[in-house]
Amino acid sequence: RKEVEQDPGPFNVPEGATVAFNCTYSNSASQSFFWYRQDCRKEPKLLMSVYSSGNEDGRFTAQLNRASQYISLLIRDSKLSDSATYLCVVDGGFKTIFGAGTRLFVKA
Amino acid sequence: DAMVIQNPRYQVTQFGKPVTLSCSQTLNHNVMYWYQQKSSQAPKLLFHYYDKDFNNEADTPDNFQSRRPNTSFCFLDIRSPGLGDAAMYLCATSRDRGRDQPQHFGDGTRLSIL
16 A cells, blocks of 8 residues: 555546545654645645645635545645645655655646 | 856757766755656656765666855756657755745756767
8 A cells, every 4th residue: 555645537627617636645653744736747835734724715615534544635716826746745754755646637 | 147057058968978067056944855857757866965965866877977166056966868868857946845845846857869
């Protein structure tokens, strides 16, 4: 079993749609969780950290479920510019593991 | 404005010819990381420096080495590149290790092997 698993997609959604991604992790001792966004042939960029109580940044909402060992990202009112690969990142303090990413295509 | 700078953006080398990739940062972060990313795969951590302390991942081949001469700079040396080493190499920094320490990435160096 991979340490961090994501549905690779692709998710094809129309503009304005709501889309959700899940990510599961295997190490119950993991401490920090992040979502990164990566555009084609570019570097990953931090989208948001994920906190135990859940957190929101504009159209983006992240949640953490420690009991089930998964994190989620919800994107509301999708824009064309949201098209990218979304990487789940789990950090145990001394080891950072990236998921392989979920590809999102938002179409007009 | 760039805070993590990688040079060059594109590097072409010959099979077996040593190559060095460069990373610099203006963030004064303690930790610097090197990742390898192949197409449609997750970035794979090769090693990181916590200040001057080098931390190698167990599955990183001996062919890959790193140097951090000062806080700002970190180098990735590939001693004898093979065709399988063609990839994007990403440098990242974080202020510290531990909880809630997001990493900031450079633009990456795309390495091609002839």
